[in-house]
Amino acid sequence: MTETTQVQPLPDRLSCDPRSPHHVAAVFEQDIGIRFNDKDRFDVQEYCISEGWIKVPSGKTVDRKGQPLLIKLKGKVEAFYR
Numbered sequence: 682m683t684e685t686t687q688v689q690p691l692p693d694r695l696s697c698d699p700r701s702p703h704h705v706a707a708v709f710e711q712d713i714g715i716r717f718n719d720k721d722r723f724d725v726q727e728y729c730i731s732e733g734w735i736k737v738p739s740g741k742t743v744d745r746k747g748q749p750l751l752i753k754l755k756g757k758v759e760a761f762y763r
Contacts (some may be wrong), residue, residue: 691760696727698748703727712763718756726751740758 689707696703715725717735726749735758738749747762 682688684701686698691762693731694727694729695760714761714763716759717754728758728760730760733758740759 688711689705689706691713692703692705694703695708695713697706697709698704699706715722715728715735717725722735722737724737725735726738728734732755734755736751736753739752741748745749
C-alpha cells in the first residue's frame with residue numbers, strides 16, 4: 682500500500698506562533714524535525730534556514746503578555762519531516 686498524499690515542502694522560514702506572518706498551518710499537519718549544528722532540537726519556536734538561526738525559549742521566563750522570551754541561536758539549520 683503506497684500513500685499518494687502530497688507533502689508540502691518546508692518553507693525557508695517558519696514559526697510555531699499562529700500570530701506570526703511566518704506561520705503556515707498546513708505544514709504542521711505532520712511532525713517537523715529541526716537539526717541545529719548536527720543535533721536534533723525539540724524546543725525550536727522559529728527558524729530560518731537561509732540566514733542560519735533558530736529561536737528557542739529562554740528557560741521559564743515570560744514577557745508581560747505571558748509569551749515565552751526567545752533567544753536567537755546562530756548555526757547550521759536543517760528542517761525535515763519525521
